[in-house]
Amino acid sequence: MAVVALTAAGCSKDDMVDPVTGAVDLGSGDIGILNYAYALEQLEAAFYEAVIKTPFAGMTETEKIFLTDIRDHELAHRDFFKAALGDKAIPALEVNFSAINFNDKASVLGTAKAFEDLGVSAYNGAGKLIKSPDYLTLAGKIVSVEAxxxxxxxxxxENGSFANMEVVDANGLDVARTPKEVLAIAKAYIKTEITANNLPS
Known part of the structure; x- marks a missing residue:
């Protein structure tokens, strides 16, 4: 993936963290949107790392190969955003996976489904908020992988459920969510408090 240089003005990491509450602010403009994507990629990368480190009972070799590939993609996305954002990147987030039973296939795949569907809807909803054509192209390349x-x-x-009515409407369009909607869902799995008050809308 080509490196995208970030030239917009931004805050330092120290400015992103509230010294009293410890809340992390995503920032504003395109930098804020990229930090929003970076936060979600951190969550997904941490999840799939845990899945591969502690395989669920009865995981087949094929399932392990598929889930390892997804893990590697999510790690690449996370690391790309971190490197591209540089000193404008939010700090590493602390996750909360206490509700997930990593030994149970249904729990793991159900969470994976929720995370992947959420990620696709997040990129779909954020696309219109991105001003830079380069960043929009990047987001398009990543959301296609997430899909x-x-x-x-x-x-x-469930075989054949890949594009059912839960995610694709009657017009053949995928779900799109606003950052506010996405973060409200994701916060159940993220210990670090995130504020997104300065994101474009």
Missing amino acids: RHAALIRDLI
Whole structure:
């Protein structure tokens, strides 16, 4: 993936963290949107790392290969955003996976489905907020990979459900969510408090 240089003005990491509450602010403009994507990629990368480190009972070799590939993609996305954002990147987030039973296939795949569907809807909803054509192109390349993940996970759960009416409407369009909607869902899995008050809308 080509390196995208970030030239917009931004805050330092120290400015991003509230010294009293410890809340992390995503920032504003395109930098804020990229930090928003970076936060979600951190969550997904941490999840799939845990899945591969502690495989669920009865995981087949094929399932392990698929989930390892997804892990590697999410790690690449996370590391790309961190490197591209440089000193404008938010700090590493602390996750909360206490509600997930990593030994249970249904729990793991159900969470994977939720994360992948959420990620696709997040990129879909954020696209219109991005001003830079380069960043929009980047987001388009990543959301297409996330959609491939979502389709695969759905078919691992139930064959043929890869594009059902839960995610694709009667017009053949995928779900889109605003950052506010996405972060409200994601916060159940993120210990670090995130504020997004300065994101474009």
